[in-house]
Amino acid sequence: MSYGPVDLTYTAAEQRYAKVPYRRSGNSGLDLPAFSFGLWQKFGTDYPFATQREIILHAFDLGITHFDNADRYGPPHRAAQKNFGRVLAKDLAPYRDELILSTKAGNPIGPSPYLKGGSRKSLLTSLEHSLRDLGTDYVDIFYHHSPDLGTPLEETVGALAGAVQQGKALYIGISNYLPDRAHEAAELLREAGVPLLIHQARYSIYDRRPEQNGLLDTARRDGFGAIVYSPLAQGLLTDKYLERIPEGARAADSTFLSPDAIDETYRRRTAELNKIAAARGQSLAQLALQWVLRRPEVTSALIGASSTAQLDHNLAALEFPEFTDDELALIDEHGIHGTGLNL
Numbered sequence: 001m002s003y004g005p006v007d008l009t010y011t012a013a014e015q016r017y018a019k020v021p022y023r024r025s026g027n028s029g030l031d032l033p034a035f036s037f038g039l040w041q042k043f044g045t046d047y048p049f050a051t052q053r054e055i056i057l058h059a060f061d062l063g064i065t066h067f068d069n070a071d072r073y074g075p076p077h078r079a080a081q082k083n084f085g086r087v088l089a090k091d092l093a094p095y096r097d098e099l100i101l102s103t104k105a106g107n108p109i110g111p112s113p114y115l116k117g118g119s120r121k122s123l124l125t126s127l128e129h130s131l132r133d134l135g136t137d138y139v140d141i142f143y144h145h146s147p148d149l150g151t152p153l154e155e156t157v158g159a160l161a162g163a164v165q166q167g168k169a170l171y172i173g174i175s176n177y178l179p180d181r182a183h184e185a186a187e188l189l190r191e192a193g194v195p196l197l198i199h200q201a202r203y204s205i206y207d208r209r210p211e212q213n214g215l216l217d218t219a220r221r222d223g224f225g226a227i228v229y230s231p232l233a234q235g236l237l238t239d240k241y242l243e244r245i246p247e248g249a250r251a252a253d254s255t256f257l258s259p260d261a262i263d264e265t266y267r268r269r270t271a272e273l274n275k276i277a278a279a280r281g282q283s284l285a286q287l288a289l290q291w292v293l294r295r296p297e298v299t300s301a302l303i304g305a306s307s308t309a310q311l312d313h314n315l316a317a318l319e320f321p322e323f324t325d326d327e328l329a330l331i332d333e334h335g336i337h338g339t340g341l342n343l
């Protein structure tokens with residue numbers, strides 16, 4: 001694809017590969033940065049484009065080469081990938097070969113039956129639109145966003161594999177699949193000659209399901225990676241909500257994080273976790289990120305940020321010593337599944 005005339009006002013930092021370690025995704029040949037960046041929140045028309053561009057370019061300068069999108073991300077739907085596409089065209093086009101761009105399809109983006117689910121029609125139509133939004137000929141990873149139990153898995157998998165065979169995606173991912181269905185999808189993809197690269201699931205100190213329901217074990221056995229989203233539980237695993245809900249924070253602004261999540265139980269547990277972090281000389285955000293990355297099955301922690309300062313702060317998470325067994329046991333006491341998330 002031609003990107004047209006490129007305004008070369010941005011030059012990537014020379015030392016961009018010095019900070020973030022890379023980790024292999026399952027049995028594939030692909031390494032991903034330990035931190036990947038997602039554009040779910042504050043990358044639509046609701047936040048200044050100049051700030052969005054600054055965050056994306058700062059992330060790349062820090063060594064985050066993987067940017068995660070979905071047809072749904074906005075508001076409105078598809079706006080986040082259009083905004084990323086603007087930055088790609090203007091600033092990152094010379095670096096396209098260094099980027100791992102992902103998108104997802106399947107979560108509802110409109111009333112039409114072809115704007116949701118796991119049918120061939122929905123998935124491949126969405127992918128066409130996403131390529132146009134992003135302004136690229138291919139995505140590096142194409143995901144089915146959530147399982148669709150009403151569509152034969154063979155059809156969904158066939159469409160995903162077809163995207164790779166047509167050169168529109170390099171790798172395939174699935175997201176939010178329970179372990180059994182993830183295993184089935186991995187088998188079908190292997191038979192189709194397009195091995196499953198990665199599974200995207202929510203995992204944090206406050207959402208322990210991937211370790212409890214066997215998803216991480218399945219990933220190891222089937223040889224796919226795990227990229228874990230909302231490792232900070234959308235900001236709940238920071239110290240920002242201990243006293244009050246700050247203006248502009250996600251719990252104040254977003255329909256995806258209710259202020260009701262911040263109740264007394266949440267505050268008590270979070271204050272205890274905050275003390276454990278302080279005793280290690282780090283912040284709670286840094287402890288929470290280091291904690292998800294302690295699992296070898298986890299290829300990458302998929303984070304969001306509303307400022308470059310948050311990125312700088314969070315990426316320092318791997319500069320601290322590994323957890324001792326005693327520290328992990330202490331975290332388990334307060335890191336209880338469901339805390340503050342109304343699950």
Ligand SMILES: NC(=O)c1ccc[n+]([C@@H]2O[C@H](COP(=O)([O-])OP(=O)(O)OC[C@H]3O[C@@H](n4cnc5c(N)ncnc54)[C@H](OP(=O)(O)O)[C@@H]3O)[C@@H](O)[C@H]2O)c1
Nearest residue numbers: 038039040229230231232233234235249250303304305306
């Ligand atoms: N596959 C799926 O179904 C699915 C679902 C959800 C997300 N995802 C992916 O995962 C990505 C990350 O999700 P997420 O944004 O929920 O991840 P997260 O890292 O748990 O939360 C990020 C948010 O926490 C706040 N924050 C970050 N660092 C902070 C710090 N040091 N101090 C205080 N607050 C801080 C910021 O929100 P504020 O400053 O705005 O409060 C930031 O946007 C998404 O963008 C998307 O790509 C996938």
